[in-house]
Structures are given as C-alpha cells and as structure tokens.
Amino acid sequence: MSLGAMRGVFWIIVAAIGTVLASAPAVAHPHVWVTIRSQLLFSSDGAVVGVRHAWTFDDMFSAFATQGLPQQTKGQFTREELASLAEVNVTSLKEYAYFTFARADGKNALFSDPKDYWLDYRDAMLTLNFTLPLKQPVKAREFALEVYDETYFVAFEMAPKDPVALGTGAPPACRSTVRAPQELTVEQSRRLSELDAATPNIDDKLDDSFANRIIVICP
Amino acid sequence: MITRSRRIVLLIGVVALASAAVGVAQGQPFGMTRPPVAADGGFTQWLLIKQAEFYRALSGAVRAAKADGSAAWGLMSLSFLYGMFHAAGPGHGKAVISSYLVANNETWRRGVVLSFASALLQAVVAVAIVAVAAVLLGATAATMGRAVRWIEIASYGLIALIGMRLVWVKSGAFVRALRRTASREERNHGALHDGGHRHCSGHSHSGDCSSGHHHHSHHHDGGACDHASAWGHAHGPEPMELAGRGGWRRGLAAIVAVGLRPCSGAIIVLVFALAQGIFLIGVGATLAMGVGTALTVTLIATLAVAARGMAGRLAGARPGIGMIALRGLETAAALALLLFGLLLLVGYLASERLPGVF
Numbered sequence: 163m164s165l166g167a168m169r170g171v172f173w174i175i176v177a178a179i180g181t182v183l184a185s186a187p188a189v190a191h192p193h194v195w196v197t198i199r200s201q202l203l204f205s206s207d208g209a210v211v212g213v214r215h216a217w218t219f220d221d222m223f224s225a226f227a228t229q230g231l232p233q234q235t236k237g238q239f240t241r242e243e244l245a246s247l248a249e250v251n252v253t254s255l256k257e258y259a260y261f262t263f264a265r266a267d268g269k270n271a272l273f274s275d276p277k278d279y280w281l282d283y284r285d286a287m288l289t290l291n292f293t294l295p296l297k298q299p300v301k302a303r304e305f306a307l308e309v310y311d312e313t314y315f316v317a318f319e320m321a322p323k324d325p326v327a328l329g330t331g332a333p334p335a336c337r338s339t340v341r342a343p344q345e346l347t348v349e350q351s352r353r354l355s356e357l358d359a360a361t362p363n364i365d366d367k368l369d370d371s372f373a374n375r376i377i378v379i380c381p
Numbered sequence: 382m383i384t385r386s387r388r389i390v391l392l393i394g395v396v397a398l399a400s401a402a403v404g405v406a407q408g409q410p411f412g413m414t415r416p417p418v419a420a421d422g423g424f425t426q427w428l429l430i431k432q433a434e435f436y437r438a439l440s441g442a443v444r445a446a447k448a449d450g451s452a453a454w455g456l457m458s459l460s461f462l463y464g465m466f467h468a469a470g471p472g473h474g475k476a477v478i479s480s481y482l483v484a485n486n487e488t489w490r491r492g493v494v495l496s497f498a499s500a501l502l503q504a505v506v507a508v509a510i511v512a513v514a515a516v517l518l519g520a521t522a523a524t525m526g527r528a529v530r531w532i533e534i535a536s537y538g539l540i541a542l543i544g545m546r547l548v549w550v551k552s553g554a555f556v557r558a559l560r561r562t563a564s565r566e567e568r569n570h571g572a573l574h575d576g577g578h579r580h581c582s583g584h585s586h587s588g589d590c591s592s593g594h595h596h597h598s599h600h601h602d603g604g605a606c607d608h609a610s611a612w613g614h615a616h617g618p619e620p621m622e623l624a625g626r627g628g629w630r631r632g633l634a635a636i637v638a639v640g641l642r643p644c645s646g647a648i649i650v651l652v653f654a655l656a657q658g659i660f661l662i663g664v665g666a667t668l669a670m671g672v673g674t675a676l677t678v679t680l681i682a683t684l685a686v687a688a689r690g691m692a693g694r695l696a697g698a699r700p701g702i703g704m705i706a707l708r709g710l711e712t713a714a715a716l717a718l719l720l721f722g723l724l725l726l727v728g729y730l731a732s733e734r735l736p737g738v739f
Binding site: 170173174175177178179181182191192193195220221222223225226227228229230231250317 | 429432433436437439440443444467476480515519520521522523524525555559645646648649650652653655656657705709710712713714715716717719720721724
C-alpha cells in the first residue's frame, strides 16, 4: 500500500472512531426518583457507626418494581411479599456503592454491606429501609454524608420535612444541617451534557456539588 | 434540491412549534429536582432537562388519564414530546441510522422510512414485551429486564453484522478507487466509470448526476443498473447491490437492528399504565412516543443524507481524489457502524439500562 493510501486508511479509522465517540450516549435522564430520609447511628460512646436510610421511590417506578409480585390483597404488599425484592435491591445497590458516600473530617469513611433491610409499600410507593454500617466507627468533628447517583439515572432528593435525624447515643452537642444540591454552574451543565455515562472513568464524572449532603458537626 | 430543503425547514418548523406549544401549555416545570439550567447552559443540556421534565410529568398524566378518560389526549401529547426530546438525547439509534445512511448512500426518502419504521418498531417491541411478559404471564420487572437484555444483545449483534458487511463492501470500493487513481492510464476511464456508477445506483439526491435535474422519484428503484459491469474488475460485492429493490431487505435488517431495543422509559410507563388498569391508553402513549422519536430521528437522518449529498457533489467536482474521499467517507461510516455494534455488545457504550430493580 502506498503512503497516501495508508494515510487514507488512517483517516478513515480516525473518522469512524470519532463518530462513535461523538455520539456515545450522554447521561440519561433520571428514570427513578428517590426521596431520602436518613438517620445517623451512634455507638454509646458517641462514635458514628453507620447510617439508616429510608428511600421512597416514585409511584411510576414503584409500580414497575412491584410488577408481577404475588400479593394477597390487590393494591397492597406486605413486608414479607416484598422481601425478595428488597433482597435484590440491596444486592444490586452494592454495584453503586449504595449511592452513599461518607467523609469524617475530610477523610473517606467506608461502608460494609447493608443489614436490616426491608421494603414497605404505602400510597402506591415503595420505601426501601436499610442500614449501612461503617467499617470502622468514627469520631469526627465534622461528619459529611452524601447521597447521589453520578450517572443521574436515579434522582435523589431530600424529604421536605426532617430529612435527617441523629440516632440515640449522639453527643448532645451534635447538630445536623442539610444542603440541597447546588445550582448547576454553566461549567457543570456543559460537563453534564458531555458526560459519557458508559465510560466508568471517575475523572469523567460530575463532582458531588449536586449531591444531597448531610453534615453533622460535633464540636 | 428545493423540495428537500423545504422539507427540512418544514421539519424544523414542526419541532419548534411543538415545543413552543408545550411551553405555553405547561407554563412551568413539573417539580423537577434539578434547578432550571442556566440560560447559556447549552442546547444539549436543555434537551436533557426537557426530556427529564416530560418523563417526570408522564406519571401524573397517566394518573389523570385514569381519573378522566379525556385526559388521555394530554398524555398522548406529552408522550409525543417526550419521544421527540428523548430521541435527541442519549441513545445510539440515530447515530447508527445516520452511519448506515451515509455508508449506504441512501436516499432521503429511505432515510425517512428507516427512521419511522425503526422508531415505531421500538414502540411495538416495548408494547409486546409488556403485553406478553406482564399482562399475559404476570412476569416481574426482573424478568422483563432479562428479556430486554437478550433483545439488546440481538440488536447490537445485528448492528455489528450490518457494519461488518458494509465495511467489507465499502473498503473494497475504496481500494478500487485508490487503484484507479494510482494508475495514470486508467485515470480518465475511472472518472467515467464513477459517473456511470453514481448515475445507475440511483443516488440522484447526492447531486453527482451532473444533469442538475433532481426528480426525487425517478432514480429510486435503481432499475437502471445495467452499468454494473463498469465495476467488472471488482472483487467484493457491488455497491449497487445495496441500493435498488434488494436493498430493502438490508434496510429491513437496519430497521430491526435499531428498533429492536425498546426504550426503558416506555416500558416503565406501560407497566405503570397497566397497574392503573389503563394498559391500552399506555399503548397509545407508547406509540405517540414512537412517533415523536421518529420525527427527531428523521431530522437527524435528513442532516446525514444532506451531508452525504454535499460530499457527493464535492467529490463529483474532483473526479479522482473526490471519488477516493467519498469511498473513504462511506468506509468510515461503515466502520463506525461496526464499532457501534461491537462496543454496545461488550458494554463499553451503554444504552439506557432498564433497572431489573436498579
């Protein structure tokens, strides 16, 4: 093959790859909406030991998720009838690190597998209850908890009322504040629109400024 | 030429009007989690926000349709708009169709048929899955998720196969174009032959037929392909095999490849409608989504065909190198198609996941 031909082939390949990358699926719109209520769990000596989540799914997704599940009474599901679904839920959530990220005084704190999980069905909406224990109990002046899906397939929002509570054992001086997602800056909007949901590349993902953030300060 | 541009303008007009209509009808966002985007957030971002809004509003519209049958029309319009905006957002369908059209040098009319058929097939597949799995068999979401996964694999495999075939055909044509220019002796003949090919394979839209007449209907069936012998020294299949009557069969493969994978949103809405006891209204909404999707894909297919036509005209002006560039473009598009299929298959490019539960 002549040099010119090789150059031609090279550009063809570049063009093809460029086309594919340029039209790589950007981030999807949310298909699931979740309203968050969370409780921070403390040990008797005042260390944070985990978080207890109650996530309520939107009615459309709840209908989808409960499709075909056996039920005694139409329009109702008991905790037992939903047990297998809850199992699937927490199992598949592992892949997404439970969408929950914690930092104690700026240092990442890791969670182990969830326990005490179940689903409730009320007003045609599912609520997933589960406890995420911290691998190591931690005492921190500032404990920050974030809940978000960086691929924006699941949209999380804080419950309008009492989104966060401090469990028994919390030092009396501890105060919690919540921060709703920040308004997207123009730069973030641009990045969101260019986000390649398919590439599991951390650098490619949005930062957490649109996360729901719970901050507990224990002076 | 005039007819085509007029059609494009018409399409853009439809899209603009429809979105304006919704802006008036809805007035405000539907309890979006996301704050509205900054004014200069960009067109793509606006599309993403819009489709999310429409999707979010669908559940309310389904419930309204349950309470009052006449609200079903609102649900249909909303579904139509969702389909239109959703198709403009993420998804490989448009890209695959565009690559296919460019690689195959298809006519605008075929692009439209392809777009509509694949979008409607997509809606029909969603309805079929929910009708069979959920309505008849009472299957769970996880089962439907698995079914979609298999359909997905078939669809991506088909895309890769179509791409592979086109790469074979087009790279052959590309190499021949290279050879012809390489040989000084053959160069003039080559240009002649190229002209003959373009004429006979019925690509009158690309404007490489120098006559300047652009009768849309005249060259479509490629019946005039007696000049195929001009490519007698070919080793691969003749490019004109892809046009003409037999080409429809391959067109069908493209329709199936793109339309096989149902949109997750449609399935979720259908199941929700089923739970509300208004499955048939959900079916109507899904078809409306399909029509909306078809319009957007048609618009993008139109751009692809127009761009290919322009490339054809440019190439026509410079016979030797122009022909090489044109065949190169087609080969690149075919290769892109193959890459799409393969990357989707191995999961590097993800389409929207249908959450088994997540």
